[in-house]
Amino acid sequence: MFKDVEHLVRLAAVMLIALVAFVVLRAAVVPRSFGQYGHYRGAAIAEVAARPIAFAGHDTCEACHTDVVDQKKQGRHIVLSCEACHGALARHADNPASVTPPKLDTAVLCARCHEANSAKPKASPQVVTADHSGGLACDTCHQPHRPKIDTQPATKPATEARK
Amino acid sequence: MDITRRRLLILLPAAAIAWKFVQAGTPESSPNYILAEHWWGMLIDIPKCIGCGSCVRACAEENDVPDGYYRTWIERYHVADWKIERPEVESPNGGKQGFPPNEIGDGKNFFVPKLCNHCVDSPCTQVCPVGATFVTPDGVVLVDKSYCLGCRYCVQACPYGCRFINPKTNTAEKCTLCYHRITKGLTTACCEVCPTGARQLADLKNPKDPIHDFLKTHTVQVLKPHMATGAKVFYNGMDGSVR
Known part of the structure; x- marks a missing residue:
């Protein structure tokens, strides 16, 4: 049919070798779990979860x-x-x-939540620490696990308990 | 060696103690966790946020986030009277150490915590050329560190600015929704430490999750809905000025 059929056979052989090489290489380098759930390495999910x-x-x-x-x-x-x-x-x-x-420094820690700030919700208990305690550590008066003081002092600081 | 009754009695507790050590040595896996049974999101209740920065600090500690980079952060908004299209937004150090007092005259001030929205149709995963980032079957957007080239396409693609390149590993990094915690039945680090419950992890596939009742009864919004990303971080009481 063709005159120089030998050329075509050679070309086909080269292409076949290239195809086989591609398939083999791909199988070797693509991780086994790639494509398990989608276009990514499925094993990565467990790796992140293992932290x-x-x-x-x-x-x-x-x-x-x-x-x-x-x-x-x-x-x-x-x-x-x-x-x-x-x-x-x-x-x-x-x-x-x-x-x-x-050991925690209550002067810093409590202020993070309770320092007055106009962006804080009004319902959140806030004080101006400088006026309220003058830099004293909060646990001087308050027990952090149960912060309400039972016996209120006679002169209650004006800024306290803005609830 | 013959196994006498005496030897067996000595051997058994020894074997039990040894087994305890074997168990302790193997990394915690989550054999009872089934991917198909979960669909994760988060609820953020803006009127409850006090801007204390606990979430930002906890996230950094839980996930080894380098200084100056944030997987979650808090923004403080100031909206002057009617200018909802021009809010003043600040986030000093991501809000990690809280916010200095602000007494800017007129208008309203409030905090908005931000994090990855774990979008269903996430732009960041669509642009990844190598399949290093993906949405898991339980709805969390993760990065495969060993596959990431650090090409930064995803950093640009995220409309919420939630991604960065870790300067140590040179790979893309983002909120994992504490995937290593939620798959073990714990909540995320940020939700764990939030003092006011402004952040709530939500399993949208769990019919018993309180999120469903909340969504039915509240005015809830996602960030940038016009981007059609399918964001799964729901904001309650969000002002129109929030970008």
Whole structure:
């Protein structure tokens, strides 16, 4: 039929080799889980999920520190998670003896939530700390787990309890 | 060695203790977690946000976010009277250390926490040339660090500015919705520490999730709805000035 059919056979052979090489290489370099769920490496999902946690979660804290929970129940701070103030403590939960939570500076910590700011919702309890405590640490008067002071002082600072 | 009753009694507790160590040594997996049973999103209740920055600090700690980069951040809006098209927005250090007092005359002030919206039709995953970023079957947008080239297409594509290139790894990084936590039954780090409940993780496929009742009874909006990204971070009480 064709005069120089040999050429075509050679060309076909070269293309076949290239195709085989492509298929083999592709199988070798594309990760096995690619395309498992979509156009990405399916194993990546488990890799992201395998990261260790830093915040233990309040359920873990409350399993041991029941006394603090009882205290918190008496005040409005019951809604706060322990680690909101105490920081990430999953390592402490894993090993309570060797990792202990750092002591907190209430003058800085409490002000982050309670320093008066016009952008804060009006219902949120706010004070101007300079007027309210004059730089004193908040835990001088308040117990952070149960912040309301039972016996109010005779002269109540004007800025206090803007609720 | 013959297994006598005495030896067996000694061996058994020893084996039990050893097994405990074996279990402790293996990384926590989530064998009970089924991808198809979840569809994650978040609810942000703007009238509850006090701008304390707890979420930003917790996120950085939980996820090793480098200084000066944010997977979540808080913006403070100031809208002068009727000028809702020209809000003044600031976010000093992402709001990580809270906000200095502001007493700008007239108008309203409020905080808006932001994070990845975990869009259903996310622009960032559509532009990735290598399939390094994707929407998981449970609706979370993730980055495959070992596949990412660091080409920055996704950083430009995100209409919400939620992505950055990690200067250490030179790969794209973003909020994972604490995927390593939510797959273990925990909430995200930011929701865990939020003192007012302004942020709530929501599983939209779980019929018992309180999000459903909330969505029925509140005026809820997503950011930039005109972009049709299918954002799954819902904002309650959001002012029209929020971009």
